[in-house]
Structures are given as C-alpha cells and as structure tokens.
Amino acid sequence: MSRPPVIVLVRPQLGENIGKTARAMLNFGLTELRLVAPRDGWPNPSAGPAASGADLVLEKAEVFETLAEAVADCSHVYATTVRKRGISRPVLTPEAAARDIHAEPGRSAILFGRERSGLDIEEVTLARTIITVPINPEFGSLNLAQAVILVAYEWSKGETLASPPSVDLAPPASxxxxxxxxxxxxxxxxxxxxxxxxxxxxxxxxxxxxxxxxxxxxxxxxxxxxxxxxxxxxxxxxxxx
CATH class of the missing domain: 1.10.8 (Helicase, Ruva Protein; domain 3)
Structure with missing residues (x-):
C-alpha cells in the first residue's frame, strides 16, 4: 500500500507561502513537508499565522541543504512545472499522477519550486515524472499554495476523508x-x-x-x-x- 506523498518545497522564499502550503496540505490529509534551503531560514515566524492552524505540518517540517538529500528515501519523484523544459519525462495531470501515487509501492515526493521562477532544469531532472496543471496557456501563473492544493486535492480523492454532514431532506409534497x-x-x-x-x-x-x-x-x-x-x-x- 502506498504512503501519502511528501511535499517538497525547493528554495521557498516567503514564510507566508510555507504556511499557506501547510494549510493546503492538511486540508487534504497530507502532513509531511520538506524544505530545501529556504531563503529566510527555518523556522520562520511568518509561517504560523499563514498556516491558520496547520501547526502539525509546520512542526514536523524537515529542512535539507540539497534536493537530492530531501528525496533520497523516495522511490518516485514528481516535479511540478507549467513550462516546457525540453526534458524527456512522462507528463501527467495532477489527477493522473494521483492515480499513479496510489498504485505505486514505496514513497513518493512531489516537488514545487520557488515562488518567482519555479524549479530549474537541474531540479526537474531529478524527477522521473512531470506534473503539469492544465491552465490558460496565455496566463500560466499559479501561486505556490494554489499549485499544492490542486495536487493534494487530486490525491485526496483516493482517500477516505471527512465529508460534509448529510442533511435529512424533507419528503416531497403530495x-x-x-x-x-x-x-x-x-x-x-x-x-x-x-x-x-x-x-x-x-x-x-x-x-x-x-x-x-x-x-x-x-x-x-x-x-x-x-x-x-x-x-x-x-x-x-x-x-x-
């Protein structure tokens, strides 16, 4: 049985975005966050307020100097990018990637790049598969937390998470x-x-x-x-x- 994927932020720049990422993760049942060389160090006082209660994710977050170290224990590594990198890798939507993660034994990691420029080519080459969100080709701009929440949501569809409480509907009139x-x-x-x-x-x-x-x-x-x-x-x- 597969384990929940690890979310890896590569050189994140703002503590607020790390906090928002933690919030997005916990909404969909993901708790393992790894940070690669965060620009402002870690822990970051700006992350907590932005996490809106997702302190569990922040407290467990691990920091690594290099991306290779961050994914060393992962059998399947996915890189998220909206750019054509000229790299020969399978390209999947978040939905298709989520199906693969659920089907694959071993640990999976999903990489997200810097807020300003995303992952560079060397970082993408560490992944075996690329995840690309189908978005408006004339405006391919997702912020970090938005990208994480799209991928996390697709993964969560294969899990049993809490559903909104059901409401008993009144019977129809005669x-x-x-x-x-x-x-x-x-x-x-x-x-x-x-x-x-x-x-x-x-x-x-x-x-x-x-x-x-x-x-x-x-x-x-x-x-x-x-x-x-x-x-x-x-x-x-x-x-x-």
Whole structure:
C-alpha cells in the first residue's frame, strides 16, 4: 500500500507561502513537508499565522541543504512545472499522477519550486515524472499554495476523508397538497382579473402550472405559500370593507 506523498518545497522564499502550503496540505490529509534551503531560514515566524492552524505540518517540517538529500528515501519523484523544459519525462495531470501515487509501492515526493521562477532544469531532472496543471496557456501563473492544493486535492480523492454532514431532506409534497395550493392561487388570480384576455386564459393557466411544478415542493413549503396567499387575500378583504 502506498504512503501519502511528501511535499517538497525547493528554495521557498516567503514564510507566508510555507504556511499557506501547510494549510493546503492538511486540508487534504497530507502532513509531511520538506524544505530545501529556504531563503529566510527555518523556522520562520511568518509561517504560523499563514498556516491558520496547520501547526502539525509546520512542526514536523524537515529542512535539507540539497534536493537530492530531501528525496533520497523516495522511490518516485514528481516535479511540478507549467513550462516546457525540453526534458524527456512522462507528463501527467495532477489527477493522473494521483492515480499513479496510489498504485505505486514505496514513497513518493512531489516537488514545487520557488515562488518567482519555479524549479530549474537541474531540479526537474531529478524527477522521473512531470506534473503539469492544465491552465490558460496565455496566463500560466499559479501561486505556490494554489499549485499544492490542486495536487493534494487530486490525491485526496483516493482517500477516505471527512465529508460534509448529510442533511435529512424533507419528503416531497403530495400531488393533493400541490393542487390545493394551485387551486387557491388560481382562485385569487381569477378574482383579481389577472386572466385576461379571455382567449389567452387556457394558455396562461398551463404556463402557470408548468412554472409551479418545476419546483420540488415540500409540504412545509406549500403550507408557507398558502399562508402567504391567505394573508394577502385577507388584507385585500379588510381594505375593501
């Protein structure tokens, strides 16, 4: 069984971006972060606030002097880049790479480059596979945390993570309940003179019924609508006295 991939940031420049990366990772169940020669050293006081509670990832983060050392224990290394590097490597989308990571035994590492310029050619050559996100060719600019979250999300789809709590939906209203509401509304419209001219009445009624049946009403919703109609009808009667 494969292990969760390691996220490797190569020469990251800003502590805030390291923190945002940690936040992106933990959202999708990744906790192992490795830093290669961070520009401002490590630990970095700017990382914590940007992590928004993903302290576990920052506390476990490891620092390496070279990229080769950072991936020495990994059997499968993926380099993320949006540029054509002229390097003969398989190129996968994040989705396809995630499938491979789940299928491969051993440890995988995913490399992300500097905020300003990404990975250089020498760093990409350490990888066996390139991951490229399909984006607008006229504006290929993802920030570091965005790139991490796209890859982490695709990996997480093969895991069992917490789902949003399910909400019990109210059962749909019966046809009898719907007809009661429609009949009440129809009577009010007739009394108000809405149906005019006479030759258009059948078409107007069909259109109104079609409009109202598009909604999947619940019993509570129909009771609310009928209450509104009754209130409007009552107000009209009071004004006419």
């Amino acid at each position: 046809q009898e309940e719907f007809e009661g509401m429609y009949t009440q509304l129809n009577a009010m419209l007739e009394a108000s003179g809405f149906y005019y001219p006479p030759d258009r009445v059948p078409t107007t009624r069909r259109t109104l019924r079609s409009l109202l049946t598009k909604a999947e009403w619940t019993s509570q919703e129909l009771r609310t609508v009928r209450g509104v109609l009754s209130a409007l009808d009552g107000a009209k009667l009071r004004r006419s006295k």
